[in-house]
Amino acid sequence: MVRPKPWVMEAPIYRPRTYRGIVARLDMNESPNPPPEHVLRAAERELARMNRYPDVEIMEALVEALADYAEVGREEVLPAAGSDMVIRAIFDAYVDRGDGVCFPRYGFAMYSIYSRLTGARPRLLDMSIVGDEFRVREEELEDLGGCRVFFIDRPNNPTGSPLVDAGLLRGMVEEYGETLFVVDEAYYEYYGETLKDLALGHGNVIVTRTLSKAFGLASMRVGYAIAREEALDPLRRALPPFPITRPSAAAAIAALEDRGYVYEHVRQVGQLKSLVYGRVREMGARPYRSRANFLLIEMPVEGVERKLRERGVAVRPTVLGERWIRVTMGTRGEVDLFLNALEEVLGERT
Ligand SMILES: Cc1ncc(COP(=O)(O)O)c(C=O)c1O
Incomplete structure (x- = not known):
């Protein structure tokens, strides 16, 4: 064998x-x-073209719709099949076997699973309860020197807490220029706070988001990254050639119009x-x-x-x-x- x-x-x-x-x-x-009727119709129309690979035009239209929604430039957004695939591409592009990968002790399961698949060294950041919220303990954030990538889901799954204050994160991003900070905003629409400006201002920050939650498209598998062009470029190389199907792209474009x-x-x-x-x-x-x-x-x-x-x-x-x-x-x-x-x-x- x-x-x-x-x-x-x-x-x-x-x-x-x-x-x-x-x-x-x-x-x-x-x-x-269930999705609104016009989203279903948009996906159905593309089903009839399933014999064709997704073309450049439909992907460009998706990028444009995402950029418009996120209020960023087209070159600052990169879609993939769910934020899962974006996270996977971050591992492929940035993490080597043996690298330190840091994330909250209780956090989205895939940070840990992809760390292990890559042969990286996960470091689990301890959390404590303050009032009726969870926070990453501040002493855990004092030395991030060993973190090649630092993932934080904000709000965090499963606690629902933002875990680290935005101000503290900004300071960390400035101090640890050799660490890639990934801010997972899968639940952004419910929270309303985003750190996308941090990603647009610093080459070592990537924000990930998804249409699986508030947009109701979990089965269509559409997620995206927001970052500076130089941070997205390695991800573009790591992604498979056609990460998003035509019906998924069409559903996403229609859903993004329906705020x-x-x-x-x-x-x-x-x-x-x-x-x-x-x-x-x-x-x-x-x-x-x-x-x-x-x-x-x-x-x-x-x-x-x-x-x-x-x-x-x-x-x-x-x-x-x-x-x-x-x-x-x-x-x-x-x-x-x-x-x-x-x-x-x-x-x-x-
Ligand atoms: C924090 C977090 N990130 C990412 C995801 C994955 O979302 P997607 O469907 O976009 O892959 C989830 C799904 O539950 C999540 O809770």
């Missing part, structure tokens, strides 16, 4: 979950709303977060403040995720431990199913 790289065989496989028996799918931080849809979705998510925050507290659980489309909740007992699943409600177990769940703001109906099931599960303990 041909021997693969040993560190590849030690990396975990990302296994999507099954939804057999699930009626409320609140574990993937997706938008619960009202996103605005309304973000408003709904905000309302549901307040509702769930209040109700779970009444039930004796501890929710944390979240700037994204989900809530991290500390339960008074273990095993809640499994018991909810048995009742048809999928929430996410988290690396914080057995008592913690992450729940996505789905439709009002799904959220009610979650709250009712949780009441039952927590009521059972007495």
